[in-house]
Every structure is written in C-alpha cells, then in structure tokens.
Amino acid sequence: xxxxxxxxxxxxxxxxxxxxxxxxxxxxxxxxxxxxxxxxxxxxxxxxxxxxxxxxxxxxxxxxxxxxxxxxxxxxxxxxxxxxxxxxxxxxxxxxxxxxxxxxxxxxxxxxxxxxxxxxxxxxxxxxxxxxxxxxxxxxxxxxxxxxxxxxxxxxxxxxxxxxxxxxxxxxxxxxxxxxxxxxxxxxxxxxxxxxxxxxxxxxxxxxxxxxxxxxxxxxxxxxxxxxxxxxxxxxxxxxxxxxxxxxxxxxxxxxxxxxxxxxxxxxxxxxxxxxx
Amino acid sequence: xxxxxxxxxxxxxxxxxxxxxxxxxxxxxxxxxxxxxxxxxxxxxxxxxxxxxxxxxxxxxxxxxxxxxxxxxxxxxxxxxxxxxxxxxxxxxxxxxxxxxxxx
Numbered sequence: 001x002x003x004x005x006x007x008x009x010x011x012x013x014x015x016x017x018x019x020x021x022x023x024x025x026x027x028x029x030x031x032x033x034x035x036x037x038x039x040x041x042x043x044x045x046x047x048x049x050x051x052x053x054x055x056x057x058x059x060x061x062x063x064x065x066x067x068x069x070x071x072x073x074x075x076x077x078x079x080x081x082x083x084x085x086x087x088x089x090x091x092x093x094x095x096x097x098x099x100x101x102x103x104x105x106x107x108x109x110x111x112x113x114x115x116x117x118x119x120x121x122x123x124x125x126x127x128x129x130x131x132x133x134x135x136x137x138x139x140x141x142x143x144x145x146x147x148x149x150x151x152x153x154x155x156x157x158x159x160x161x162x163x164x165x166x167x168x169x170x171x172x173x174x175x176x177x178x179x180x181x182x183x184x185x186x187x188x189x190x191x192x193x194x195x196x197x198x199x200x201x202x203x204x205x206x207x208x209x210x211x212x213x214x215x216x217x218x219x220x221x222x223x224x225x226x227x228x229x230x231x232x233x234x235x236x237x238x239x240x241x242x243x244x245x246x247x248x249x250x251x252x253x254x255x256x257x258x259x260x261x262x263x264x265x266x267x268x269x270x271x272x273x274x275x276x277x
Numbered sequence: 278x279x280x281x282x283x284x285x286x287x288x289x290x291x292x293x294x295x296x297x298x299x300x301x302x303x304x305x306x307x308x309x310x311x312x313x314x315x316x317x318x319x320x321x322x323x324x325x326x327x328x329x330x331x332x333x334x335x336x337x338x339x340x341x342x343x344x345x346x347x348x349x350x351x352x353x354x355x356x357x358x359x360x361x362x363x364x365x366x367x368x369x370x371x372x373x374x375x376x377x378x379x380x381x
Contacts, residue, residue, distance in 0.1 A: 034364040041367060055283055062291035065298075067326065072290050074333050076278050082286035085278075086293065088325070093294040095322045098315070100301020109302070118299040174375030177349035180333040181370030184350060187326040188357045190319075199320050200327035207328030211336045223328030227320035231313070 024137045028128050028144035035066070035124050036152025041178035042069055043160020048170045049077035053161045060157040064150065065122050067186055068092045070179040071220070080217025088220045099126040106130070106138045120146030123186065195230060202226035345381060349374030 012020070039060060046056035051073065059069050068089035075085035100121045106129060109117055120142070128145045132138040167173055191197050203226035210219035278286070334350045335341055352373035356366045 034362055038364055038367055041371070050278075051283065052280075055280075055287055058287055058291070062287075063294050065294055067322075067329075068290060068294055071325070071329055072286060074329065076283065076286070078332075078336070078338060079278070082278060082282045082289070086286045086289040088329075089290045090293040090297070092322060092325050092329075093290075093297045094318060096294070096298045097301035098318050100298055101304070101310075104302045114302045115299060118302050119295060121298040121301060172375065172378065174345070174349055174371040174373070174378060177334075177346045177353075177370040177374035178367055180330045180346065180350055181353045181367045183326045183330040183333070184353055184370075185357060185363050185366045187323065187330060188354075190323050190326070196320065196323050199323045203324035203327040204331040207332050208335060208341060211332060211341060212339050216339075220325060220328045220332065224321060224324045226324040226328075227317055231316055231320060 020137065021140060024128075024132060024140045025144050027131070028141050029148055031124050031128055032145050032148025033152060036149045037156050038066070038178070038182065039153040039156030040160040040163070041175060041182070042066065042073070042153075043157040043162075044164045044167065044170050044175045045070065045160075045179050046073045046157070047161045047164035048176065049073045051076065051161075053158070056161045057154065057158055060154045063089070064119055064153065065093050065096060066153075066182060067123075070182055074179055075217035075220070078216030080215060084215065084217030084221065088217055091221070091224055095123075096121050099123070102126070103129060103142065106132075106135065107142055108135060117142070117146070120150060122149075124149055195234060199226050199230045202230060345374045345377035348377035 042060065043056055046059065046069075047053075051059075059072065063069050063072070071092050072085050072089040075088055080088075100118065103121060103126060104114075107117070125142050125145045128141040129138045132141045164170055167175070170176065187200065191200060203223040206226060207219050207223035210222055214222070330350070334346050335343065337344075349370040349372075353366050353370035356369040361369065
C-alpha cells in the first residue's frame with residue numbers, strides 16, 4: 001500500500017509530485033488487479049449455482065460489490081427465495097453507503113459525476129482512497145482502482161463462467177471454497193474489538209443453528225440481528241452510556257492522515273468519522 | 278429458483294446496491310452520522326460476513342456438514358494470520374479444499 005510520505009509540506013516540486021502520483025497509480029493498480037482477478041472465482045461460483053452467463057455478467061456489471069454478489073449466488077445455490085437472497089445481498093451492501101459518505105468529502109466530486117462514480121464505491125476503492133494524503137491523490141487512487149477493478153472483475157467473471165463448463169465439476173477443484181474465503185478475508189480486518197468478535201461469534205452460532213430449520217437465505221438475515229443485540233447488551237451493561245467512541249473503533253480519522261494499514265482505514269472509515277467536517 | 282425469480286433477485290439487488298452507493302455519495306454528511314447508526318453499520322457486515330462464512334463452509338442445503346471446505350477455510354485463516362494478500366488467501370482456500378478432497 002501507499003508509502004507514508006512526510007506530511008505537512010505545503011509545497012512539492014514537480015518531480016516529487018510525479019513520483020507520488022506514480023506511487024498512487026501503482027498501489028491502485030495492484031489492488032485493482034489482485035481483486036479484479038478474483039472475479040474468476042465469482043464467475044465459476046455463479047455458474048455452479050445455476051446462473052446463466054448473462055445473469056452472472058449482469059451481476060458483476062450492475063451490482064459490482066463482491067460480497068453481495070457471492071451472498072446472492074450462495075443463497076440461490078442453497079435454494080433461497082429471491083426476496084431473501086436479495087435482502088441478504090442488500091444488507092451486505094449497506095456499508096458502501098458509509099464509505100460513500102466519507103468518499104464524498106474526500107473527493108469533492110462535481111454533482112454530474114456522482115451517479116457515475118457511485119458504482120465504484122466499494123471496499124477496495126475506499127481502502128485505496130482513504131490511504132491518500134490529499135485530494136489530488138485521493139481522486140487518482142479512486143478512479144484508477146475503480147476503473148481497473150471494474151474492467152478486470154467483469155472480464156474475469158466472463159472467463160469464470162466460460163471456464164466453469166471446461167472445468168467440469170467445480171467442487172473437485174475446490175472452487176466452492178472461494179466464496180467463503182472471500183467473506184473471511186473481508187471479515188478478518190474487522191475483528192478488532194471484543195464487541196466485533198462477540199458479534200461474529202453470535203452470528204456464526206445463529207447462522208448455523210438455524211440452517212436446518214429455516215429456508216435458505218433466511219438464517220443469514222436472522223444472524224444479522226447479532227449486531228443490534230450485541231450493541232444493546234453492551235449499552236445495557238454500560239448503563240446507557242454512548243457506545244460509540246469506545247475502544248479502537250472510536251479513533252477518529254482525519255481526512256488526510258496517511259494510514260499505515262489500509263485495511264484499518266477501511267474499517268475505521270465505517271466507524272469513526274468524528275473530524276470529518 | 279426459476280429463471281424469472283433469479284432475474285427478479287438480480288434486478289432488486291442491482292437497483293438496491295446502486296442506490297445504497299449513491300445515497301452515501303449524495304446525502305449531506307450528518308444524516309447518517311448518529312453514533313448508534315454508525316456503530317450498527319459497522320457491526321452489520323461483521324455479523325453477515327461471519328454468518329455467511331460459517332454457512333457456506335459448513336452447510337450443504339439444510340444440513341450441517343464437515344467436509345474438505347473446512348480444511349480450505351482453516352488454511353485461508355492461517356494465510357490471513359500471515360498477512361497474505363487477498364488473492365493468495367482465496368487461492369490457498371481453493372487449493373487446500375481441492376487437496377483435502379483428493380485425499381479424503
């Protein structure tokens with residue numbers, strides 16, 4: 001990720017600026033290529049769940065937020081109803097609204113550009129953008145990551161669907177583990193405090209216990225209740241004191257602070273925005 | 278799920294996910310910034326991702342099963358602890374699952 005530059009220098013030479021711009025482009029391309037290629041796993045998974053090529057590609061083109069796409073396809077494979085499947089995918093997408101809030105103040109996009117840029121508001125573009133130290137680099141980071149990822153994610157989805165039939169039994173290749181591995185990789189950096197770990201454990205228990213008794217897609221929605229339950233329990237325990245701002249997640253993120261760990265930036269972006277305005 | 282039902286799910290997800298993204302970029306900051314809303318929005322993906330990981334690793338339809346996928350996800354967890362990049366974590370899970378399935 002971005003190499004932290006000494007901050008607080010108002011003037012940069014042209015050479016310095018070019019070098020810094022190139023570093024942003026390199027980071028953005030790195031993230032875009034790595035994650036973009038995992039669209040292959042999505043394409044294979046979607047084909048395995050019984051989606052047509054058109055349906056799989058429509059998801060990558062129009063939904064374009066990996067976790068929601070995997071969730072929808074997983075619910076379809078488990079025999080869920082369309083409503084339950086879409087609801088699970090939408091709940092997962094809610095975090096993008098909070099990325100967008102922070103991105104809009106960092107990028108300061110003109111109003112006509114916002115509807116176009118909105119489709120690229122996802123985990124990876126947010127992580128790269130939050131790691132930049134000024135508006136110029138934030139914009140470069142956002143657009144290079146977004147464009148790379150959008151093009152590659154869609155191309156690799158197409159290849160994945162096409163490749164699925166050539167692969168035959170995708171389970172024999174272990175590709176049915178790709179979806180849960182994506183979820184785990186997204187989840188891991190979020191498990192920073194006891195509150196988050198408690199939520200995860202409760203959600204796992206709820207999700208698994210309800211699998212045999214409820215139709216596909218529904219157990220996940222009920223497991224989502226772990227979040228408000230843990231929040232309310234903590235609030236009851238602390239006697240109604242405000243929960244926000246406690247622990248590491250209360251740490252404020254200043255707009256142009258260089259984040260040593262981009263995953264931290266994304267995580268905190270969803271939680272701490274005290275000094276935004 | 279029939280093809281029509283699938284398209285309905287795809288359409289609802291596409292429209293909903295896009296509007297959610299646009300909402301964040303468009304609303305004046307402050308509207309979604311109440312502490313409880315913010316905490317909940319941070320915890321919601323934790324709950325969903327944890328439940329989805331567990332389900333897609335340990336269930337088959339409406340049954341709970343322990344198979345090669347568990348080995349794959351255990352390997353992915355180790356890769357994550359070693360701070361492996363995203364694509365490597367997914368590749369490790371896939372390879373370990375294929376390996377475990379070939380051996381079992």
